[in-house]
Amino acid sequence: MNVSRNNIASQPDNSSTSMSWQKIQAELIRRISERIWLPGELVPREIELAEEFGCARATINRAMREMANSGLLNRRRKAGTRVAINPVRKATLDIPVIRLDIESRGASYRYLLLSKEITTPPPVIANRLMLAIKTELLHLKAVHFSDDQPFVFEDRWVNPAAVPEILDVDLENKSANEWLVQNALFTSGDISFSAHNAIEEEAEILGVAAGAALFIVERLTWLGTAPITSVRLSYSPGFKMHTDL
Amino acid sequence: MNVSRNNIASQPDNSSTSMSWQKIQAELIRRISERIWLPGELVPREIELAEEFGCARATINRAMREMANSGLLNRRRKAGTRVAINPVRKATLDIPVIRLDIESRGASYRYLLLSKEITTPPPVIANRLMLAIKTELLHLKAVHFSDDQPFVFEDRWVNPAAVPEILDVDLENKSANEWLVQNALFTSGDISFSAHNAIEEEAEILGVAAGAALFIVERLTWLGTAPITSVRLSYSPGFKMHTDL
DNA sequence: AAGTGGTCTAGACCACACC
């Protein structure tokens, strides 16, 4: 049964391609951005739009569901779908392995383990990980170089109870960053970004003046209810984290 | 080799709920995180999984499509689906209106427009916006206060050709940030985050010492091929941008 | 109680990439 799925005005007819939901989404976005549908306004029901576009309700649902995910629409059962009043744009940041991040910028990668010891963490770290203060953790410090320039200083605490294998890994040659990404999938975590004036240790390691503005990433990851690792990355001045919207 | 999880007939219960694709996704994630499916390994085809789970192929597709979006799987037509070798975790950052950001932290919001003029931008701004250097733009400087403390300094260039209405807006009382979010949906853009030592102007406006580490957000937005605005936000020391993974 | 979105199904066709 061939479906003549071509009715919205005079679309130059990609009826041969299966881009229907994306075209519908583009049209809905147009109606919002051109203020044909105003912020806060109730938009037609899925069934009505399906009739208008001559497609199945599932196709409309796909288009609108993704718009709701990206913050453009608010949808509630029974209450219907409304144009978001404050369209919260969501930016998606990739959190890559540092080596790949550096190499993708066309630079050479080198890694140096500065220290590795098993010890009890300071209270602030224990609290973040929700572990007893006397719990012994693996404490690592390392530098990642880009074209032989210090690029990022890594200060990491790992909970061996969550990933015991890490105690046997040769961390001189493979960074904990990379090993953990490949071997310890986490189920949840959080990340924060901030700026911070370099303290002496950071300045010395990164080869910059004390007080230089460093871009700081702090990340905490969990496997179920077990904390895996807490890491603080200090990026050399000049670093920018970039993404498209 | 089939696994006969004897679930096809005797689904314990959740047949009453419609959580099927999410449950399937959770099971697939379990197989990856417990290394039943190894990184780089080809996983069964959609049809095979549909048979195994006793569901339609579309349900498997929904589960796996979202896993591919979040970087856990790599999918290619004909080549099949593989477990990602370097699971690039993606963090989703909300980019809210500054006022709402401050208020959601439980603080009071105040806004002060420092300057507003129509002028030609410096070359670096014109280049970023891909406009001729002599194009006249609206240049705004403003501060957003949180509990009467300077929170972020906003330095913005707006292209009136893209949003002529902004010339008539009372920007003393409503920030360009908020007006643009509500009135000038963009179709694409990019954003970058970095750290930067406060120069004198920033230090004075934010009430901090020169050289303090500031968290910088630079954002550029487009409506189709027309540049809308380029903005640089300098956050007071102590600011952290946070998200869950 | 009723209306709306969320999800599922069984089948179909197609685009794309590998052969």
Add this chain to the structure above:
DNA sequence: GTGTGGTCTAGACCACTTC
């Protein structure tokens, strides 16, 4: 050519929320 994922359909049932 051929196999895999990407998408679409028409219909169905259900969950959630508001009435």
